[in-house]
Amino acid sequence: MLAAHGEAIPARPRWRTARTRYLGIAVAVLATSLALTAESPAVAAGTDGLGAPGQGDPYFPLAGNGGYTTAHYDLDLAYDPATRRLDATEALTARATQQLTRFDLDLSGLTVRSVRVNGRTARWTRAGQELVITPRKSLRKGESFRVDLSYGGVPETVTDPDGSPDGWIPTDDGAFVAGEPQGAMSWFAADNDPVDKASYTFAITVPAGYTAVANGVLTSQRTTRGKTTFRWRQAEPMASYLATATVGKFNVQRYTTASGIPVYNAVDPREAADAAPALAQIPAILDWESNLFGRYPFSAAGAIVDQAPDVGYALETQTRPIYDRAPDVGTVVHETAHQWFGDSVSLTSWQDIWLNEGFATYTEWLWEEQHGGQSTQATFDGYYARPATSSLWAFPTGDPGEGANIFASPVYTRGAMTLQKLRTAVGDAHFFSILKTWAGSHRYGNGTTAQFIALSEKVSGRKLGDLFHTWLYTAGKPAQP
Numbered sequence: 006m007l008a009a010h011g012e013a014i015p016a017r018p019r020w021r022t023a024r025t026r027y028l029g030i031a032v033a034v035l036a037t038s039l040a041l042t043a044e045s046p047a048v049a050a051g052t053d054g055l056g057a058p059g060q061g062d063p064y065f066p067l068a069g070n071g072g073y074t075t076a077h078y079d080l081d082l083a084y085d086p087a088t089r090r091l092d093a094t095e096a097l098t099a100r101a102t103q104q105l106t107r108f109d110l111d112l113s114g115l116t117v118r119s120v121r122v123n124g125r126t127a128r129w130t131r132a133g134q135e136l137v138i139t140p141r142k143s144l145r146k147g148e149s150f151r152v153d154l155s156y157g158g159v160p161e162t163v164t165d166p167d168g169s170p171d172g173w174i175p176t177d178d179g180a181f182v183a184g185e186p187q188g189a190m191s192w193f194a195a196d197n198d199p200v201d202k203a204s205y206t207f208a209i210t211v212p213a214g215y216t217a218v219a220n221g222v223l224t225s226q227r228t229t230r231g232k233t234t235f236r237w238r239q240a241e242p243m244a245s246y247l248a249t250a251t252v253g254k255f256n257v258q259r260y261t262t263a264s265g266i267p268v269y270n271a272v273d274p275r276e277a278a279d280a281a282p283a284l285a286q287i288p289a290i291l292d293w294e295s296n297l298f299g300r301y302p303f304s305a306a307g308a309i310v311d312q313a314p315d316v317g318y319a320l321e322t323q324t325r326p327i328y329d330r331a332p333d334v335g336t337v338v339h340e341t342a343h344q345w346f347g348d349s350v351s352l353t354s355w356q357d358i359w360l361n362e363g364f365a366t367y368t369e370w371l372w373e374e375q376h377g378g379q380s381t382q383a384t385f386d387g388y389y390a391r392p393a394t395s396s397l398w399a400f401p402t403g404d405p406g407e408g409a410n411i412f413a414s415p416v417y418t419r420g421a422m423t424l425q426k427l428r429t430a431v432g433d434a435h436f437f438s439i440l441k442t443w444a445g446s447h448r449y450g451n452g453t454t455a456q457f458i459a460l461s462e463k464v465s466g467r468k469l470g471d472l473f474h475t476w477l478y479t480a481g482k483p484a485q486p
Contacts, residue, residue: 363420
């Protein structure tokens with residue numbers, strides 16, 4: 006994620022920058038999802054049949070839910086931009102990781118009309134962001150199950166810890182839909198934690214003349230009786246915060262890159278001229294980052310460029326980053342880098358947000374270095390010259406603290422500085438091997454800072470604990486070693 010136009014240290018450098026209709030996909034991804042999340046730390050399994058109301062993240066303790074892992078979300082949405090009303094049905098497939106007599110989903114606002122579990126009407130209650138579901142028959146540990154929901158209303162935008170809007174954000178011609186860190190629950194019921202990834206299918210119906218853009222591949226588009234339904238499929242596992250269903254009046258551009266990646270760009274006509282130069286670089290950026298980090302991890306790419314000046318950030322929505330206005334090239338480089346670092350390889354705890362933002366920011370530095378600009382070391386030196394009173398040194402990057410800090414400058418810039426220190430310590434050959442190995446070995450899964458440090462030491466053959474302690478966990482401005 007990044008803030009608008011990618012200022013060096015913006016107040017919110019969010020270049021965040023920051024679903025059964027396809028049962029075959031659900032079954033296939035269930036096995037993958039379970040394998041990838043098997044080692045993820047979550048709230049301990051209960052012995053009373055009650056799924057925990059959160060995954061236990063230290064910053065967002067109620068995010069996600071215990072007792073099951075999801076495999077697939079099938080979302081059928083109808084949105085009217087004139088009234089801002091959303092009506093939806095959802096089918097979620099999952100597997101119980103303990104006996105369940107009751108479990109939760111995260112859903113904020115909206116009116117729930119009905120809930121069924123395995124085809125049978127289930128009892129449900131609401132408690133804050135928790136939709137608490139009691140199936141008619143308890144679920145056995147290891148049992149696969151399906152939840153069907155019907156709900157609707159005017160989505161309520163989530164306000165993030167730093168005060169910015171998140172989730173389903175209305176615009177003058179539709180909705181800007183971006184979910185980091187907690188906004189997904191404003192428009193669908195989810196296990197809203199990055200450790201629980203799933204595949205998704207979307208059917209989004211809007212008035213004719215509007216375009217609805219989601220993640221992955223557009224499988225069909227059909228207009229009947231004044232309404233158009235767009236169907237999208239995101240086959241590779243995705244964290245819920247990376248889902249989008251953005252609606253607006255867009256110019257659409259579709260093509261396939263020379264390396265075979267389908268690209269779908271949706272651009273607000275008011276931003277088209279300003280966005281064109283950066284969007285034209287998408288094929289080159291994809292090829293360059295694939296060379297650095299390994300093959301592109303998804304089946305589609307592209308961009309959504311909206312005119313949403315009150316949002317104030319862009320986000321790395323999976324396969325198709327969303328921008329609140331025309332981005333510059335550095336912003337597109339950043340958001341595209343997140344497809345490897347943040348989307349394919351997701352954090353396990355929000356405390357490790359630097360694994361997303363520091364890596365994407367450093368990729369901007371690398372792009373500049375390799376495309377006629379200043380070196381990454383010169384960029385590092387410029388930031389290091391800032392006085393000890395600078396906000397850059399306000400808190401440790403590897404443990405920013407809950408609240409607004411997870412999207413503040415140390416996470417981005419000092420995170421990138423940590424990678425530059427690693428590069429100078431181990432040399433280019435080992436450094437770029439570490440980045441590519443990290444992206445490949447954790448593909449479609451999750452990672453932690455401890456795992457990244459261990460990998461760096463294994464690849465380089467060096468002890469690096471002091472380096473990472475200094476640059477990630479020490480308060481204040483580090484002394485140059």
